[in-house]
Amino acid sequence: MKEINAENLEDFIRGTAFLGTGGGGDPYIGRLMVQQELEKCGAITLLDPDELTKDHFGISLACMGAPTAFVEKLPNASAMIASMERAEKELERKFNCIIPLEAGGINATIPLVVAARLGLPVVDGDGMGRAFPEFQMTTFNIYGADVNPFVMSDDFGNTVLLNTDAAIRTERYGRPVCVQMGGISQCASYPMDGPTMRETCVPRTVSLAIEIGCAIREARSSVSADVCDAVVDYFKNASPNPRFASVLFDGKVQDVLRETTAGFAVGRAKLTALDDPGVEMVITFQNEYSRASVGDRTLAIVPDLITILDRETGEPITTETLGYGQRVKVVAIAAAENMRSPEALEFIGPRAFSIDEDFRKLETLTWQ
Incomplete structure (x- = not known):
C-alpha cells in the first residue's frame, strides 16, 4: 500500500x-x-x-x-x-x-x-x-x-x-x-x-510527484549529473507511460511584470540566453506559466507543462518568487493524453487562457 x-x-x-x-x-x-x-x-x-x-x-x-x-x-x-x-x-x-x-x-x-x-x-x-x-x-x-x-x-x-x-x-x-x-x-x-x-x-499524480522529487534529489547528489537534464530523462524513460520532455531555454531572468487582478496573478517574464544575450524568451502566466516563446515562435503552450527551474539545484521557481537575475532553465513536459483531447482543449487549451492560437503538441514545437 x-x-x-x-x-x-x-x-x-x-x-x-x-x-x-x-x-x-x-x-x-x-x-x-x-x-x-x-x-x-x-x-x-x-x-x-x-x-x-x-x-x-x-x-x-x-x-x-x-x-x-x-x-x-x-x-x-x-x-x-x-x-x-x-x-x-x-x-x-x-x-x-x-x-x-x-x-x-x-x-x-x-x-x-x-x-x-x-x-x-x-x-x-x-x-x-x-x-x-x-x-x-x-x-x-x-x-x-x-x-x-x-x-x-x-x-x-x-x-x-x-x-x-x-x-x-x-x-x-x-x-x-x-x-x-x-x-x-x-x-x-x-x-x-x-x-x-x-x-x-x-x-497516480501523487506518486508522480514523489518520483519527480526523487529524480531531482538523486541528481543533486551526483557530481556529474545536470539536475534539469535528469528531470527530462525521468519523463522520457518513465514506465509505463513515458512523456516527451525538453529543456527549452538556459538563461537569466531579465524582467518580470506581475500583478494581482480579479483573483489571479497575471503577467509575463522575459529571459535572456546565457550563451547569447540577444536571444530572449517570454513566458506568460495566469497563476501558472501558460506560454513560452522566442520571438514570434511558440515553444510550449498549455495544457503542456512549462516550469522554470534553478539551473544549479533544479528547484522549481513559482511565479511569485521569480525575480531579476535568477539563473534558470525552462523545462517543458507533455501533458497526460486525456488532457490533450479535443474535449479537454475546449476547457484547458490556449484559447481558454485568451491566447489566440491553437494548441500544438510540445514535441512538434521544440527548437533544440
Missing part, C-alpha cells in the same frame, strides 16, 4: 512544486503543514484509482485564489473541513476519501492535511495533472463529473454554497466571492463515487 510519510515527504513536496508549473503557492508552507500532521498520524494512505469501488465517496478540496495572496495569507485546514462538512450536509452523505483538485503546489498538499486530521485516505490522482487557475479546468468537469455542491469558506467560519448549471459559471460566480474573502477561500467541490473518480481523474 502506498503512503505519504516522513521519508518521502520532501520528494513529494518538490514534485508538487514542479507540477505546479509556477502556481499553487509556496511549497515550503505546504511541507510544514503536512509535516505537522504526519508527526501525529505517522502516514497518509494513498488509494490507487484502480482500487476505487462504488462504496468510495470522495470530495475534491482546493484553495481558490492568487498565489501572490498566499505569501501573506496561509491556507486554513479548519476552513477546508468546514467546506467539506457543509457539502456533506447538503448531500446527506459522509465522504470516506479525498481527491486533490490539482497536482501542483499548496492544492496538492492541503488535501493531505485534511485527510490526516480526519483519518481518511487520499486518492492517488487529481483533476489536472498539474495546476490550472480555474475550477472548470479539470478532467473531472471535462469528462462529466458534477461540480455541485460547491462550498467556499473563509477564516471566520463563513460559508457560501453554490449550485450552478455549469462549472464555468461556478468559477465566474465564485471568484468575486473569493476576492471578498481576502483573496483566498477554501473550497470543496466535485463529490464523486469511486467509478467516477477513476474514470475522470489524471491517475
Whole structure:
C-alpha cells in the first residue's frame, strides 16, 4: 500500500512544486503543514484509482485564489473541513476519501492535511495533472463529473454554497466571492463515487510527484549529473507511460511584470540566453506559466507543462518568487493524453487562457 510519510515527504513536496508549473503557492508552507500532521498520524494512505469501488465517496478540496495572496495569507485546514462538512450536509452523505483538485503546489498538499486530521485516505490522482487557475479546468468537469455542491469558506467560519448549471459559471460566480474573502477561500467541490473518480481523474499524480522529487534529489547528489537534464530523462524513460520532455531555454531572468487582478496573478517574464544575450524568451502566466516563446515562435503552450527551474539545484521557481537575475532553465513536459483531447482543449487549451492560437503538441514545437 502506498503512503505519504516522513521519508518521502520532501520528494513529494518538490514534485508538487514542479507540477505546479509556477502556481499553487509556496511549497515550503505546504511541507510544514503536512509535516505537522504526519508527526501525529505517522502516514497518509494513498488509494490507487484502480482500487476505487462504488462504496468510495470522495470530495475534491482546493484553495481558490492568487498565489501572490498566499505569501501573506496561509491556507486554513479548519476552513477546508468546514467546506467539506457543509457539502456533506447538503448531500446527506459522509465522504470516506479525498481527491486533490490539482497536482501542483499548496492544492496538492492541503488535501493531505485534511485527510490526516480526519483519518481518511487520499486518492492517488487529481483533476489536472498539474495546476490550472480555474475550477472548470479539470478532467473531472471535462469528462462529466458534477461540480455541485460547491462550498467556499473563509477564516471566520463563513460559508457560501453554490449550485450552478455549469462549472464555468461556478468559477465566474465564485471568484468575486473569493476576492471578498481576502483573496483566498477554501473550497470543496466535485463529490464523486469511486467509478467516477477513476474514470475522470489524471491517475497516480501523487506518486508522480514523489518520483519527480526523487529524480531531482538523486541528481543533486551526483557530481556529474545536470539536475534539469535528469528531470527530462525521468519523463522520457518513465514506465509505463513515458512523456516527451525538453529543456527549452538556459538563461537569466531579465524582467518580470506581475500583478494581482480579479483573483489571479497575471503577467509575463522575459529571459535572456546565457550563451547569447540577444536571444530572449517570454513566458506568460495566469497563476501558472501558460506560454513560452522566442520571438514570434511558440515553444510550449498549455495544457503542456512549462516550469522554470534553478539551473544549479533544479528547484522549481513559482511565479511569485521569480525575480531579476535568477539563473534558470525552462523545462517543458507533455501533458497526460486525456488532457490533450479535443474535449479537454475546449476547457484547458490556449484559447481558454485568451491566447489566440491553437494548441500544438510540445514535441512538434521544440527548437533544440
